[in-house]
Amino acid sequence: MSRFSERLKSKKFIITCELFPPKGTDLTNLLEKAERLKGIVDGVNVTDSQRAIMRISPLAVCHILKEKGLEPIFQLTCRDRNRIALQSDLLGASALGIENVLILSGDHPTIGDHPEAKPVYDLDPVQLLKTARTLEKGEDLAGRRLKGIPKFCLGAVANPSFEPLELQILMMEKKVRAGAEFFQTQPIFDLKTFKNFKEKISKLGAKVIIGIFLLKSLKMAQLMDDIGLKIPKEYLKRLGKTEDPLKEGMNIAVDLIKNIKNECDGVHLMALGKEECIPEILRKAGLG
Amino acid sequence: MIISEQKPRKEILEMLTDRKRIFIVGCAACATKCQTGGEDEVKEMKRELEKEGKKITGTIVLDTPCDERIVKKDLSSLPALKNSDSLLIMACGVGLQTIGNLIDRLLVPALNPLFAGTTERIGRYYEYCSLCGDCLLDEFGGICPLTRCAKGLLNGPCGGARDGKCEVNDEVDCIWALIYEKTKEPLKTYYESRDYKKILQPGKRVVR
Incomplete structure (x- = not known):
């Protein structure tokens, strides 16, 4: 069982974050950041060409992180691989000792840097969760026997700001039935959204790790607000007034974590390249 | 119907660069409805090509250029074809290829076929069907997620929608919100992965 999986099964608070693989083969920067998170x-999520921007394979990065003693969570999207490639990568992950997999549909190619690419979506995330569980039973999607059986700790994503929320909850329940053991959510900024969401997931039967986003500037916060992520006015004001928006963004993340940490299973920190801030945020939030 | 748009004139003229004697074929079905290859558009095309110095040997708007029987009956024996070095086809790719089965001339497409869709008004069309060979519309409140969800997700929405609009195009509703308004059942049912043997070429040949 992976360390992350053990942590999920315990009653302890869970802390995850994410690292973006680079465009290219130079991992120096990523590994420096990773070292500070050890x-x-x-768990450290390794994103799969996030925002549909082509980057080095998350599977390769997960393997290297694991060798360095970190606990990787392999993000696997349905966007670029058909069912043959998806199963193949799942088996590959398992052979490399990578058990934790976060399954998601993946941002559509048209919003990324290769908008001409053919979108795949042969399986959807629910089908892929189920497929991973099928592999664990020693057979593939075609019903063929496997030589050597993988074991996974499977997660999925959820969006607490989705409207209607009820639809998102039904979706989460379906993902749990398909095999999801944990969720990592899109960022929450607004406590009302959090409370509303929390009420509805009490009987879910999977750990829910709440997304906390490091706002680095007022502009970024406005952008997030524009796409529907409801940033409280107070935060916009704080970011607007300060000389040091990154520091204020860290303070906001700290406040958010303090406000929710006793009412959720864990937090997932999205620092977008400022991962070096994570230790300080956690310490100030009383989690370090 | 098959929704189509006209290719830009410039592109059509480039394809016709070395062509002198051109016969124009329109379509009385879908391309007429879309106003891309009906009587009026064929006339307009004739006028414009003549202005460019091309000789138009004749024009016809076939009932259904996608039907070999019609092409055989109404087009293939026309004397004007003998004087033509190429045919400009103002129909979809099915029409063009059907004509190509029967007539040995250079065929030039004047349209870009887009999708099988519905018409709100001319110029405003919505793709509704992927011609998948395995219709699921008894489920999903009669709305096709395979076609109308940008990712073709069968088991429910992704998390990308904002204010009920799709992450790919904010002018388009997240189709899952519409499905959900009609019925909650699809969110409670598990849908297996699709059998693409039935869906993708060359599996789509229906022979009886």
Whole structure:
């Protein structure tokens, strides 16, 4: 069982964050950031060409992180691979000792840097969760027997700001039935959204790790607000007034974590390249 | 119907660069409805090509250029074809290829076929069907997620929608919100992965 999986099964608070693989083969920067996260977080998500921007394979990065003693969570999207490639990568992950997999549909190619690419979506995330569980039973989607059986700790994503929320909850329940053991959510900024969401997931039967986003500037916050992520006015004001928006963004993340940490299973920190801020945020939030 | 748009004139003229004697074929079905290859558009095309110095040997708007029987009956024996070095086809790719089965001339497409869709008004069309060979519309409140969800997700929405609009195009509703308004059942049912043997070429040949 992976360390992350053990942590999920315990009653302990879970802390995860994410690292973006680079465009290219130079991992120096990523590994420096990873080094600072060692022992501080329970899992590090490695994104799969996030925002549909082509980057180095998350599977390769997960393998290297694991060798360095970190606990990777392999993000696997349905966007670029058909069912043959998806199963193949799942088996590959398992053979490399990577058990934790976060399954998601993946941002559509048209919003990324290769908008001409053919979108795949052969399986959807629910079908892919189920497929991973099928592999664990020793057979593939075609019903063929496997030689050597993988084991996974499977997660999925959820969006607490989705409207209607009820639809998102039904979707989460379906993902749990298909095999999801944990969720990592899109960022929450607004406590009302959090409370509303929390009420509805009490009987879910999976751990829900709440997304916390590091706002680095007022402009970024406005952008997030524009796409529907409801940033409280107070935060916009704070970011507008300060000389040091990154520091204020960190303070906001700290406040958010303090406000929710006793009412959720864990937090997932999205620092968008400022991962070096994570230890300080956690310490100030009383989690370090 | 098959929704189509006209190719830009410039592109059509480039394809016709070395062509001198051109016969124009329109379509009385879908391309007429879309106003891309009906009587009026064929006339307009003739006028414009003549202005460019091309000789138009004749024109016809076929009932259904996608039907070999019609092409055989109404087009293939026309004397004007003998004087033509090429045919400009103002129909979809099915029409063009059907004509190509029967007539040995250079065929030039004047249209870009877009999708099988519905018409709100001329110029405003919505793709509704993927011609998948395995219709699921008894489920999903009669709305096709395979076609109308940008990712073709069968088991429910992704998290990308904002204010009920799709992450790919904010002028388009997240189709899952519409499905959900009609019925909650699809969110409670598990849908297996699709059998693409039935869906993708060359599996789509229906022979009886």
